[in-house]
Amino acid sequence: MTAPDRTTVAIVGGGPAGLMLAHLLRARGVDSVVLESRPRERVESRQRAGILEHGTVDALREVGADARMVESGMPHDGFAFHVHGERIHVDMQALTGRHVMIWAQTEVVKDLVALRLEQGEPLLFSAEVLAVDKVDGPLSRDGEALVRYRYDGAEHELRADVVVGVDGFHGVARRAIPDDAVRTYERVYPFSWLGILADAPPSSDELVYARHERGFALLSMRSPSVTRAYIQVPNDTDPSSWSDEAIWDELEVRTALGDGSFRLNRGPVTDKSVTPMRSFVAEPMRHGRLFLAGDAAHIVPPTGAKGLNLAVADVRVLAGAISSWVADGSQELLDAYSDTALRRVWRGEHFSWTMTTMLHRDPDADPFDDQLALSHLRLVAQSEAYRTAIAENYRGVPLGM
Ligand code: DHB
Numbered sequence: 001m002t003a004p005d006r007t008t009v010a011i012v013g014g015g016p017a018g019l020m021l022a023h024l025l026r027a028r029g030v031d032s033v034v035l036e037s038r039p040r041e042r043v044e045s046r047q048r049a050g051i052l053e054h055g056t057v058d059a060l061r062e063v064g065a066d067a068r069m070v071e072s073g074m075p076h077d078g079f080a081f082h083v084h085g086e087r088i089h090v091d092m093q094a095l096t097g098r099h100v101m102i103w104a105q106t107e108v109v110k111d112l113v114a115l116r117l118e119q120g121e122p123l124l125f126s127a128e129v130l131a132v133d134k135v136d137g138p139l140s141r142d143g144e145a146l147v148r149y150r151y152d153g154a155e156h157e158l159r160a161d162v163v164v165g166v167d168g169f170h171g172v173a174r175r176a177i178p179d180d181a182v183r184t185y186e187r188v189y190p191f192s193w194l195g196i197l198a199d200a201p202p203s204s205d206e207l208v209y210a211r212h213e214r215g216f217a218l219l220s221m222r223s224p225s226v227t228r229a230y231i232q233v234p235n236d237t238d239p240s241s242w243s244d245e246a247i248w249d250e251l252e253v254r255t256a257l258g259d260g261s262f263r264l265n266r267g268p269v270t271d272k273s274v275t276p277m278r279s280f281v282a283e284p285m286r287h288g289r290l291f292l293a294g295d296a297a298h299i300v301p302p303t304g305a306k307g308l309n310l311a312v313a314d315v316r317v318l319a320g321a322i323s324s325w326v327a328d329g330s331q332e333l334l335d336a337y338s339d340t341a342l343r344r345v346w347r348g349e350h351f352s353w354t355m356t357t358m359l360h361r362d363p364d365a366d367p368f369d370d371q372l373a374l375s376h377l378r379l380v381a382q383s384e385a386y387r388t389a390i391a392e393n394y395r396g397v398p399l400g401m
Helices: 016-027 054-063 067-072 092-096 105-118 244-255 307-328 332-359 367-382 384-395
Strands: 006-012 032-035 074-076 079-083 086-090 100-102 128-133 145-151 154-165 183-198 207-212 215-223 226-233 269-283 290-292
Touching: 006 016, 006 145, 016 032, 016 054, 016 105, 016 307, 032 145, 032 154, 054 100, 054 105, 054 307, 067 105, 079 367, 086 367, 086 384, 092 384, 100 215, 128 154, 154 307, 183 215, 183 244, 207 244, 207 332, 215 244, 226 244, 244 269, 269 332, 307 332, 332 367, 332 384, 367 384
Parallel strands: 006 032, 006 154, 079 207, 154 290
Antiparallel strands: 074 100, 079 086, 128 145, 145 154, 183 226, 183 269, 207 215, 215 226
8 A cells, every 4th residue: 555645634543443433434524544553463363352332333333344243243131240159140131221242352353454445445554653743733624733654664744634543552642742731540450360262162151250269250252162261360470370271270269159050161272361450541632633542542451341442432422523523614522522532431440440449359458448349249239220330331331421
């Protein structure tokens, strides 16, 4: 693909948020260029979460990237907590009238990439963004913002009306904002997740989130024959220090039910990795002609699978705002973007923090925290109102909330 030098929207980052934004903009008649620093194979093979809120499913349907999801995704009406051997069932469909879809982020990305290339629209892989420049100042249609990037052995400049930074937590876009123009909030957790993919049928029809004396465990899935599972481990754990057998043993202990009724299916482990846990928010999510979305602006710990869903919610709001400005020059929605997106971001931050602190055990923490978490879980078991609140957050709150 030749290196483009002018567009309306320069999208820095070709993960799910950047790709989804490009598609939503195209559907509204707005042209964009997507620059992704990694090669296509890397983008398409990264293992991430696998739960789509109904709003994310709707967005995939809207842009026409839903065929494989409809065919192979697994709608889930509920999930279970296993707390020190006791089962609490959350019937999301009954409590909220909505379900979620199990469909891996990796697969979402593959479909969004394939569709973009099929359309012949600009999407450059291995295009390393060196700098985002000239984003200070008012909005204009004169291509005043500048993205410098290296592609195919040469340096290039892309002029754009607006730049959207969707290049993740470590990306260059957020760094284009002066330190005194952004406020950050952060929490780092004293544990990580060791995750596996395994050729084993899921051990139950629904996901199991377990809290045990020895820590958190999660049983998820990718298909009727593939299990995805996680256990809480100390930070800086080397995944190769855990044998497959030891991981299965730990999953079995942590997810067991007191009456012995829960059986864990084991199988060959095909992937093993460690994920650190962090909460982070940068606000505002805009500086002049630069807009941030997804992990470039906020990170959630994985418990509850909100990361991808928050990113897609950001770009749904942003696509509407940019296209309204392009159509008739009205800046109202773009001016409101950061506040609108942040309300939902903080809802996701609170929910992910709640799920994380309620289900994990920090062996060095004040025992007071353990008692609070256990009391919270008892309340969830006893109160339909609490289960409803959890279910509403899990399946996804409305866009503007
Ligand atoms: C998965 C990840 C999560 O963080 C979660 O809460 C549920 C499922 C997953 O990877 O399947």
